[in-house]
Amino acid sequence: MTGTEVMPVDIDRELRALAQRHRAARGVGIQVLNLVGSQAENLLERLPDQAKQRLEEATTRALEVAMRAASQSRGVVPDQKGWLNTAMATAMGAMGGAGGLPTALAELPVTTTVLLRAIQGIAAEYGFDPGDPEVQKHCLTVFASAGPLADDDGADLGFLSARVTLTGATVHGIIARVAPRLATVLGQKLATQTVPLIGAAAGAATNYAYTSYYQQMAHVHFGLLHLSDRSGRTHAALIDEFRQTVTARN
Structure with a gap:
């Protein structure tokens, strides 16, 4: 990845x-759940059957489009600050939610591109090259x-190890593995944006939440990889220590 020289680091502090x-x-x-209140229960059931059936396919396409667009845009548009990525996605969510499901579906690949580009920018912050196929898979x-x-509260920890061990797999293969889980997540987002009367507000809130979430998780992901490079500790060992740190403070 970076080949950074091993140096003394305060591993506990960084973890x-x-x-x-x-x-x-x-x-x-929690911000989104508070916004939509009791209507947040069984969010996916709010979607039409046809939309639910095609959600995984739409998510796969959105990821493929996002990967191409995010990568190609790097030579034209510089990486943005985290707050600006969040602001852009929030505005798009408001526009997507204003028209109900049709506009929310149209907004999906655009938001996915912004999210992926933000993740790539964070990878670059830690010294990784977003143009490297291995780094793209990590993104x-x-x-x-x-x-x-x-x-699934454990999903946000499971990805750190299980998904990253797919060495040798193509980007398309990674997309195929990631898409089913992301489809469920984006289905909840779409359903939230169809809440009567507050679709635009719900769209803005969900995009704010998702952009904030994925940027923080990108910092965790690439922060652990970078810490492994600098400390000489294996990535697997650091993941175990990170799990213990999270569990101890929850």
């Missing part, structure tokens, strides 16, 4: 900082951390 980011990521979904695996509305 605690990453654990704090992890907790912040898990907390952003995609961040999406395997589910999302702030996900029911």
Whole structure:
């Protein structure tokens, strides 16, 4: 990856900082749940059957389009600050939610592109080359951390190890593995945007939550990889220590 020279680092301090980011990521979904209230239950059931059946296919296409667009845009548009990525996605969510399901579906690949580009920017912050196919696969695996509305609280830790061991797999193969989980997450987002009367507000809130979440999880993901490079500790060992740090402070 970076080949950074091993140097003395305060591993415990850095793991605690990453654990704090992890907790912040898990907390952003509460804003959305508070917004939609009781209507947040069984969100996926709000979607038409046809939309639910085609959601995974739409998610796969959105990831493929996002990967191409995010990578190609790097030579034209510089990486943005995290707050600006969040602001852009929030505005798009409001526009997507204003027209109900049709506009929410149209907004899906655009938001996915913004999210992926933000993840690539964070990878670059830690010294990784977003143009490297291995780094691109790592960027995609961040999406395997589910999302702030996900029911599986363990999913955001499982992606750190299980999804990254797919060495030798193509980017398309990674997309195929990530898409089913992301489809469920984005299905919840789409359903939230169809809440009567508050679709635009719900769209803005969900995009704010998702952008904040995935940026924090990207910091956790690439922060651990970078810490492994600098400390000489194996990535697997650091993941185990990170899990213990998160569990100890929950």
